[in-house]
Amino acid sequence: MKFSKLLIANGPQSVGPEMESMFLKYKELKKLIKAIPKADEGIEGHEHSAAAEGAAQGPGAVGSTATSDAAQPAAQQPQQEAAGAPGRAQPQQPPAPPMHQPLSADEARFIATLNEEVQKFNTFFEDAEEDAVIMLQALSDELQAWITANNGSSAAGASSTGDGAAAAAAPEAHARLQRLQARIVELHGQCVLHLHWSLLNYGAIAKILKKHDKRTGIMLRAPYLANVLAQPFNSTSIMSRLVKAAEELLEKARAALPRAPQADASGSAGMRQDGNATAGSVQGAGADGVAAAVAG
Numbered sequence: 001m002k003f004s005k006l007l008i009a010n011g012p013q014s015v016g017p018e019m020e021s022m023f024l025k026y027k028e029l030k031k032l033i034k035a036i037p038k039a040d041e042g043i044e045g046h047e048h049s050a051a052a053e054g055a056a057q058g059p060g061a062v063g064s065t066a067t068s069d070a071a072q073p074a075a076q077q078p079q080q081e082a083a084g085a086p087g088r089a090q091p092q093q094p095p096a097p098p099m100h101q102p103l104s105a106d107e108a109r110f111i112a113t114l115n116e117e118v119q120k121f122n123t124f125f126e127d128a129e130e131d132a133v134i135m136l137q138a139l140s141d142e143l144q145a146w147i148t149a150n151n152g153s154s155a156a157g158a159s160s161t162g163d164g165a166a167a168a169a170a171p172e173a174h175a176r177l178q179r180l181q182a183r184i185v186e187l188h189g190q191c192v193l194h195l196h197w198s199l200l201n202y203g204a205i206a207k208i209l210k211k212h213d214k215r216t217g218i219m220l221r222a223p224y225l226a227n228v229l230a231q232p233f234n235s236t237s238i239m240s241r242l243v244k245a246a247e248e249l250l251e252k253a254r255a256a257l258p259r260a261p262q263a264d265a266s267g268s269a270g271m272r273q274d275g276n277a278t279a280g281s282v283q284g285a286g287a288d289g290v291a292a293a294v295a296g
Contacts, residue, residue, distance in 0.1 A: 022124050024204035032110040039217035121233035132242050147256050181253045188246035
């Protein structure tokens with residue numbers, strides 16, 4: 001299966017409008033690669049491989065060897081901003097590469113575009129993490145307020161059979177908790193979706209670099225990917241913890257209303273199991289899914 005088809009099947013068509021533009025511009029980058037002349041078997045290929053030594057450091061090391069300002073290090077700033085984030089791998093600043101034969105304009109354009117994509121991913125993912133943290137805290141506070149307000153209300157309603165107000169308030173409180181549970185489930189799904197998004201874009205970068213190396217003879221893929229692994233969008237430990245925290249919050253919400261309908265309980269349990277499997281696939285099965293397509 002061609003990776004472009006895999007990207008279409010699992011990318012923009014399968015997410016909301018806000019994420020449609022947040023996938024690698026795979027076709028555009030393929031066109032840029034086709035504009036790069038094929039490396040000759042011999043001297044020319046060696047000259048360009050030396051020129052690309054700095055570019056191969058990955059995002060943040062391109063501008064030193066490119067002849068165009070368009071190839072300036074687009075992903076260097078997100079690396080610096082992410083350096084203090086807890087639970088995230090610290091991005092490595094590559095050393096300044098020595099001066100070599102300049103990259104061709106077409107190669108510099110390809111690398112600059114790829115760097116811009118990495119920067120776009122970093123900004124989007126960091127914003128998504130921040131929004132998820134804020135939303136999770138808001139939902140947790142709302143759940144705690146519900147528990148405090150309704151603690152013992154069921155018992156009071158049962159002991160005071162003549163209290164019509166308490167009996168009338170119980171269904172509304174139940175409905176509020178159900179709506180809160182639905183919002184927790186939605187947050188959980190968004191976090192899992194971002195984990196898949198990260199994996200898919202990493203696979204897309206790996207695949208497009210493989211095409212680049214095959215055409216040009218410049219071994220850019222391995223060192224560039226080593227740097228990408230330290231980029232914020234690929235450091236998913238925080239998002240993985242948010243997935244787990246959302247599952248725990250949902251369990252707390254379910255425990256707050258033990259007489260909730262069985263359908264709700266089974267649905268919540270199914271969400272938790274699917275979430276565990278999905279989050280696990282990002283760390284383990286992803287190497288057998290998207291990575292298999294990348295290697296193909």
